[in-house]
Amino acid sequence: MLHIINKSASDRNCLDACLAVAAEGGAILLIEDAVYAATRGNAAAAKLQQAQGRLKVYILQADLEARGMADRLIEGVTPVDYGGFVDLAASNTCQSWL
Amino acid sequence: MEGVVKKFMFVNRKAPYGTIYALESLEVVLISAAFDQDVSLAFLDDGVYQLKKGQQTKGIETKNFSPTYRALDGYDIEKLYVEREALEARGLAEEDLLVDVTVLSRQEMGALMEQMDVVLSF
Amino acid sequence: MKFGILVNEGPYQHQAADSAYLFCKAALDRGHEIHRVFFYHDGVNNSSRLTEPPQDDRNIVKRWSQLAEAHQIDLVVCVAAALRRGIKDENLAPGFRISGLGQLVETGIEADRLVTFGD
Numbered sequence: 176m177l178h179i180i181n182k183s184a185s186d187r188n189c190l191d192a193c194l195a196v197a198a199e200g201g202a203i204l205l206i207e208d209a210v211y212a213a214t215r216g217n218a219a220a221a222k223l224q225q226a227q228g229r230l231k232v233y234i235l236q237a238d239l240e241a242r243g244m245a246d247r248l249i250e251g252v253t254p255v256d257y258g259g260f261v262d263l264a265a266s267n268t269c270q271s272w273l
Numbered sequence: 274m275e276g277v278v279k280k281f282m283f284v285n286r287k288a289p290y291g292t293i294y295a296l297e298s299l300e301v302v303l304i305s306a307a308f309d310q311d312v313s314l315a316f317l318d319d320g321v322y323q324l325k326k327g328q329q330t331k332g333i334e335t336k337n338f339s340p341t342y343r344a345l346d347g348y349d350i351e352k353l354y355v356e357r358e359a360l361e362a363r364g365l366a367e368e369d370l371l372v373d374v375t376v377l378s379r380q381e382m383g384a385l386m387e388q389m390d391v392v393l394s395f
Numbered sequence: 396m397k398f399g400i401l402v403n404e405g406p407y408q409h410q411a412a413d414s415a416y417l418f419c420k421a422a423l424d425r426g427h428e429i430h431r432v433f434f435y436h437d438g439v440n441n442s443s444r445l446t447e448p449p450q451d452d453r454n455i456v457k458r459w460s461q462l463a464e465a466h467q468i469d470l471v472v473c474v475a476a477a478l479r480r481g482i483k484d485e486n487l488a489p490g491f492r493i494s495g496l497g498q499l500v501e502t503g504i505e506a507d508r509l510v511t512f513g514d
Contacts, residue, residue: 176387192286192318198383207410257421264510265396270392271511277504297436304496308504391503394511
């Protein structure tokens with residue numbers, strides 16, 4: 176399953192809620208304000224790194240760049256463009272954690 | 274499309290009344306009953322508050338839609354799943370809920386989601 | 396592959412309408428089909444032809460109309476959510492139509508994937 180998160184982890188609990196429930200082997204895609212979670216020094220970054228053993232983490236590059244954070248992406252998170260987003264959605268059932 | 278039965282899950286994560294999502298989720302659930310699909314409702318996080326007994330909405334001049342959850346079995350919608358950890362974190366127990374549900378751990382909930390074809394989040 | 400898209404937020408207030416549009420465009424570029432875009436909750440505000448953004452801003456409503464025309468995409472606006480917000484046939488932008496929630500469930504059944512954008 177592809178879990179899509181679009182909220183800042185410092186504002187809402189969507190990422191925490193997703194990480195608590197998501198089954199092993201799934202993928203997480205961070206879009207919109209959720210991209211901040213995967214940047215160096217963000218309090219949520221450690222949670223993402225912990226989850227990387229059981230979940231693959233992707234991030235929408237355009238949203239990261241728009242927010243001036245592209246140079247702070249943490250290791251182990253794979254940047255994708257919108258085409259990559261489409262590919263992920265094509266190969267998984269999608270759940271948006273709104 | 275005739276004869277196609279997909280597994281739909283409605284994931285409810287928001288409390289009622291503060292926003293319209295809980296009500297709108299119910300609307301889609303009721304419509305889905307007409308399509309003879311395999312429908313499950315999941316209540317996670319603040320979504321568990323939707324099922325709290327004793328809702329009285331006169332004072333906020335809004336329709337109390339909570340009785341609808343009890344009417345769902347009349348539409349053959351009987352799969353209601355509630356996250357155990359969400360109940361516990363909110364001081365709620367199964368007997369506080371206005372309808373019969375299956376209580377699942379987060380892990381069981383995650384495994385159930387993996388079986389779905391369509392997930393609608395509210 | 397056939398994608399169904401659900402848009403739950405209005406234009407300009409939230410990025411959801413932009414993300415949904417860019418996803419649709421990328422999916423079409425990849426050779427996929429958009430089975431339907433369903434606009435629900437405040438998302439119905441994506442369909443008002445009375446929208447007039449400033450000249451230096453993107454025109455979100457027009458963008459949907461143009462995408463629908465170029466690729467024959469079915470843009471469906473939830474009737475109950477629309478009427479609550481003053482969206483009617485007379486102020487509907489080209490390419491949109493108003494219909495019921497059954498159209499959302501139907502796209503869940505007929506499309507291979509349903510992707511939701513919202514708040």
